């Protein structure tokens with residue numbers, strides 16, 4: 001009798017589940033372990049594994065991470081339909097207890113769940129990062145690019161460190177209005193990179209049991225050392241971020257910056273002191289890692305594709321000449337350099353899986369069921385390297401963004417006018433995109449104007465050739481970057497370095 005009741009119960013449960021999905025299955029996906037699902041099938045560089053699964057299961061497939069449904073999208077059409085057209089359903093982020101709720105006090109913008117707080121923070125940050133405002137930061141970016149290239153010429157063996165320092169310096173002056181950083185051992189460089197790293201590690205699936213069993217949040221602190229540590233980290237970093245923003249709040253500081261803009265809003269955004277500090281800190285963290293990684297991909301691209309370097313330099317010689325460095329005023333007349341910048345962001349995508357979105361309600365797509373609460377990942381790396389959109393996708397070929405006359409930018413629908421999907425989708429689209437593109441453009445133009453990236457030789461006289469594949473990259477969780485490799489960065493003509501020095505000293 002009991003077994004009949006169990007059987008009927010199980011049948012009814014199945015039926016209810018079936019009805020609630022209107023009979024639709026979730027997208028297919030790889031078979032995993034009971035309860036644990038696919039958690040052990042996700043090595044570093046997950047986007048590569050996702051490409052294999054795309055071949056097997058199609059452009060949209062599902063995973064199960066210890067009971068958490070995950071939907072992975074591998075093509076532009078599906079990403080546009082779900083994350084852009086149905087953006088109100090997919091604007092949320094997964095709940096991340098330790099990294100967001102405790103360590104960041106719920107204020108790290110990229111991982112704040114969708115809701116009123118997110119709307120308030122996003123609106124406030126839009127004012128300092130809009131297309132109308134970011135040109136105010138161009139002068140600081142020009143000076144920083146000249147300094148970087150001069151340092152690269154003098155210390156090519158430290159190119160990776162110099163890029164880290166220069167990105168931190170450029171982003172700090174645009175975000176906080178602070179003076180340039182002069183040494184690679186300046187504590188701000190390690191501070192900003194450690195902060196991003198620490199939060200990324202804490203946000204990774206499996207980092208803390210409480211993410212699987214949220215009731216553990218109710219444990220007293222003496223029984224939950226992770227809670228004590230996370231709270232202490234939050235307290236310490238709140239103080240540090242408040243110290244960083246203080247100069248921008250001082251009345252006598254008239255330097256244009258994101259923070260100055262935010263603080264001068266006169267309470268219009270209704271932000272507390274702590275919210276101002278964390279919002280500015282989140283923008284600094286989000287800007288630093290992604291932008292420095294992209295610039296490292298640029299060194300790799302120029303080392304691997306010297307013919308692109310030569311073509312870009314011919315344009316710079318024609319338009320700018322050799323008596324002065326390129327500036328933003330030249331941008332209109334440098335279509336090839338603009339195309340190199342776009343190709344860099346397509347080919348060297350720093351965040352290959354973007355950031356996870358979360359479905360806020362049940363949804364259906366072409367016969368598939370996407371359950372409320374599912375994480376939705378977009379494989380931006382795979383979309384940016386789809387051979388149907390980008391022939392020979394692993395080649396660095398700026399021409400793909402120019403019409404046959406070589407003067408007009410080609411616009412690709414569904415990419416926010418970028419030609420690639422590196423900055424994400426929908427309401428959570430990267431808010432720093434305008435600043436990021438400006439930063440890459442001026443660094444690309446200044447480096448190519450002044451110098452060549454050339455091969456270095458090992459002790460046996462053999463040319464060192466870095467690999468054009470993820471095998472030579474570092475996966476830091478959310479951001480990937482090429483591992484440092486040896487190369488030479490040499491001035492392209494006499495006098496280049498002196499001109500750079502003059503710009504820097506101005």
Ligand code: HEM
Nearest residue numbers: 110286287290291294354355423424425428430431432436
């Ligand atoms: C090449 C450099 C950059 C790349 C590749 C990049 C990429 C991304 C991606 C993929 C997202 C998530 C989009 C989504 O959820 O669909 C994002 C979000 C974000 N980015 Fe960027 N980003 C870059 C530079 C910047 C810069 C310079 C800033 C600030 C000045 C910035 C600030 C942010 C913020 C605050 C978010 C969170 C937005 C939200 O959740 O509402 N990023 N970025």
